[in-house]
Amino acid sequence: MTTKIIELGPHQLALEEPMYFRVQLEGDRVADLDVLPGQVHRGMEHLVMRRNLYQNITLLERLCSLCSNSHPSTFCAAVEEVAGIAIPPRAEYLRAVADEIKRIASHLFCCAVQANAIGEIPLFRRVMEVREIMQRAKEAIYGNRMDLAANVIGGVRYDLPPEAIAYLYQAMEDMKKPLDELYLQFANNPALMARMAWVGVLPSEAAVECAVVGPVARACGIDYDVRKKSPYGAYDRLDFEVAMQTAGDVRARNLVRLAEARQSVSLIEQCLAQLPAGPLCVDTLPEIPAGEAIAKSEAPRGELMYYLRTDGSDFPVRLKWRVPSYMNWDALKVMLKGEPVANIPLIVNSIDPCIACTDR
Amino acid sequence: MHMQVEETTVEPVRLFRINTGSCNGCDVELAVTSAVTEFDVEQLGCRYTEDATEADVLLITGPLTVKARDEVLRLYAETPRDRITVAVGVCPVSGGVFRDSYAVDGPIERYLPVDVNVPGCPPRPQALLAGIGEALQIRQARRAGVEPVGRADGKGQEGDNFPARCRLSFDASVCVDCRMCRHVCAAGAIRFQEVEGGVRLTLWHNSCVFCGLCSHYCPTGALSVTGDWRLDHPAADAFAQVERGDIPYAPCSGCGEPIVPAAPQLLHTAFRRPTPEIDKLTALCPACRQVMSIGAPGR
Numbered sequence: 001m002t003t004k005i006i007e008l009g010p011h012q013l014a015l016e017e018p019m020y021f022r023v024q025l026e027g028d029r030v031a032d033l034d035v036l037p038g039q040v041h042r043g044m045e046h047l048v049m050r051r052n053l054y055q056n057i058t059l060l061e062r063l064c065s066l067c068s069n070s071h072p073s074t075f076c077a078a079v080e081e082v083a084g085i086a087i088p089p090r091a092e093y094l095r096a097v098a099d100e101i102k103r104i105a106s107h108l109f110c111c112a113v114q115a116n117a118i119g120e121i122p123l124f125r126r127v128m129e130v131r132e133i134m135q136r137a138k139e140a141i142y143g144n145r146m147d148l149a150a151n152v153i154g155g156v157r158y159d160l161p162p163e164a165i166a167y168l169y170q171a172m173e174d175m176k177k178p179l180d181e182l183y184l185q186f187a188n189n190p191a192l193m194a195r196m197a198w199v200g201v202l203p204s205e206a207a208v209e210c211a212v213v214g215p216v217a218r219a220c221g222i223d224y225d226v227r228k229k230s231p232y233g234a235y236d237r238l239d240f241e242v243a244m245q246t247a248g249d250v251r252a253r254n255l256v257r258l259a260e261a262r263q264s265v266s267l268i269e270q271c272l273a274q275l276p277a278g279p280l281c282v283d284t285l286p287e288i289p290a291g292e293a294i295a296k297s298e299a300p301r302g303e304l305m306y307y308l309r310t311d312g313s314d315f316p317v318r319l320k321w322r323v324p325s326y327m328n329w330d331a332l333k334v335m336l337k338g339e340p341v342a343n344i345p346l347i348v349n350s351i352d353p354c355i356a357c358t359d360r
Numbered sequence: 361m362h363m364q365v366e367e368t369t370v371e372p373v374r375l376f377r378i379n380t381g382s383c384n385g386c387d388v389e390l391a392v393t394s395a396v397t398e399f400d401v402e403q404l405g406c407r408y409t410e411d412a413t414e415a416d417v418l419l420i421t422g423p424l425t426v427k428a429r430d431e432v433l434r435l436y437a438e439t440p441r442d443r444i445t446v447a448v449g450v451c452p453v454s455g456g457v458f459r460d461s462y463a464v465d466g467p468i469e470r471y472l473p474v475d476v477n478v479p480g481c482p483p484r485p486q487a488l489l490a491g492i493g494e495a496l497q498i499r500q501a502r503r504a505g506v507e508p509v510g511r512a513d514g515k516g517q518e519g520d521n522f523p524a525r526c527r528l529s530f531d532a533s534v535c536v537d538c539r540m541c542r543h544v545c546a547a548g549a550i551r552f553q554e555v556e557g558g559v560r561l562t563l564w565h566n567s568c569v570f571c572g573l574c575s576h577y578c579p580t581g582a583l584s585v586t587g588d589w590r591l592d593h594p595a596a597d598a599f600a601q602v603e604r605g606d607i608p609y610a611p612c613s614g615c616g617e618p619i620v621p622a623a624p625q626l627l628h629t630a631f632r633r634p635t636p637e638i639d640k641l642t643a644l645c646p647a648c649r650q651v652m653s654i655g656a657p658g659r
């Protein structure tokens with residue numbers, strides 16, 4: 001068998017982001033691969049130390065646009081932890097609403113991109129059209145389709161007046177049927193089964209070894225969701241089940257995502273129904289003392305961790321992240337081994353890799 | 361009739377996208393313009409290509425990282441000489457929130473010429489289409505050998521259905537020069553400058569990411585977010601895309617030093633019911649105000 005090494009980039013892999021791979025082939029099968037990172041390295045660790053805590057809210061929202069709300073909300077949670085601030089209950093719910101809206105849009109984008117990768121263009125367009133309901137809602141409520149600007153230190157800076165609540169209820173209603181249909185399609189459609197089932201399998205032992213998180217882990221039967229394991233914000237008052245699958249293949253990952261998107265609809269409805277009255281934010285300019293804190297959240301791609309150290313000034317002394325894609329893309333080696341070259345774009349996209357988060 | 365037949369057989373204009381290290385916001389929104397009927401670039405007679413050598417219009421996103429530079433320039437060199445280049449989002453033009461990093465090598469114009477800028481972070485699909493439309497006009501004009509005209513309709517286009525967060529607007533008459541806006545702006549879009557008889561605020565739309573944090577923390581409402589999203593412009597006009605206002609000095613009514621008097625909006629924030637006594641404080645410099653409220657400081 002001939003061994004060959006090829007390099008693949010975003011234009012071959014149908015990626016939105018510049019991720020490059022060096023793939024070693026045996027015949028037409030993948031034997032090994034290396035991720036060539038760094039294209040999206042913007043020096044975030046350096047930048048956050050040159051921006052004050054307020055500026056970092058906006059900067060961190062742009063660390064990655066697909067999980068853009070998870071970053072500032074987790075960052076604010078870390079700052080609040082340092083300062084001993086308990087945010088108002090209404091703000092807790094409003095943060096959850098923003099996070100869940102982003103989760104639905106992010107998961108659907110991932111499913112759409114995979115449909116595109118296997119040439120199912122009508123399905124790609126259909127998923128993107130369904131996602132548009134969320135995009136429109138984001139713009140209507142927050143003013144932008146990607147970056148919501150929902151968070152401030154001590155709470156949120158948007159409110160849901162009664163018209164907005166009614167609008168969101170309707171948007172959630174509009175999502176239910178399409179999401180149920182998409183779930184059934186990804187579960188049972190023979191053409192999709194043929195491409196996605198038993199493809200890119202990550203056995204659960206390997207999943208544990210790679211320490212994968214998020215839908216990639218839950219698709220291997222690993223019951224881990226930060227919203228349940230260590231609830232933050234409003235999540236301890238919301239009712240949901242952790243979406244799980246066991247097959248560990250591309251199909252299972254998508255079923256987890258679609259089940260979660262449907263659950264997010266329910267979570268948003270619960271938030272709207274329970275939304276407590278009261279202020280949106282504590283003191284607009286709280287004192288931030290010296291200290292350190294860790295904050296975690298369940299971003300669309302999995303557990304997101306922030307470590308923050310402050311010295312009583314306006315500038316962070318240190319800010320570090322552990323982002324979900326870092327562990328998940330390590331698992332690509334296992335998923336891709338022995339797969340035909342033609343499956344590479346699909347499998348790579350099936351972990352929903354976020355290069356912007358990982359390269360920073 | 362004859363014209364129409366010709367038009368339908370015309371080759372689509374091919375769009376090629378290069379991500380130079382973006383947060384992926386602009387790229388995901390560009391994906392929308394290939395997937396969602398309402399915003400499909402097809403309506404402009406365009407389609408996307410994955411082949412750089414076919415690029416009629418080149419769409420560039422991201423702040424150009426050091427690491428991405430060589431690959432970006434290699435791809436750029438493959439594109440045809442007569443391609444029109446569009447900078448999508450504020451990143452390629454100014455670096456946006458990523459400016460001043462060791463890892464960022466932009467603005468992109470240091471390495472290659474840009475024809476059109478589409479401010480926004482990310483720009484909404486309507487703005488992306490408008491920017492691509494502007495590129496098509498330039499392309500047509502160049503092919504016809506004439507000077508491209510700027511876009512026909514000026515400002516305006518208040519946010520259709522949605523109160524989208526777009527161009528910032530500044531009302532100098534209520535600004536109190538506290539500079540909180542500059543303090544919270546991650547993009548470094550706001551500058552204060554001493555000018556003849558006052559202070560000038562300049563806000564650059566090619567750096568502003570429309571986050572609205574300045575307006576959130578502005579105590580008087582001098583900065584406000586508008587729904588005006590139509591900001592695409594020829595790259596040559598990049599530095600004219602500003603919001604500007606002069607905050608005039610007035611002499612302190614105590615000592616005559618030039619000061620920025622407090623706006624009534626500030627008094628209403630600080631005191632529930634300002635009295636004429638409190639009103640008088642607004643025209644005093646801090647030193648005179650102290651004397652008036654608590655007497656001369658004892659030494």
Ligand code: SF4
Nearest residue numbers: 382383385449451481
């Ligand atoms: S302009 Fe904004 S949305 Fe676009 S890539 Fe830059 S940071 Fe992301």
Ligand code: SF4
Nearest residue numbers: 545568569571572574
């Ligand atoms: S909206 Fe204001 S704070 Fe945000 S980037 Fe623009 S000028 Fe800066």
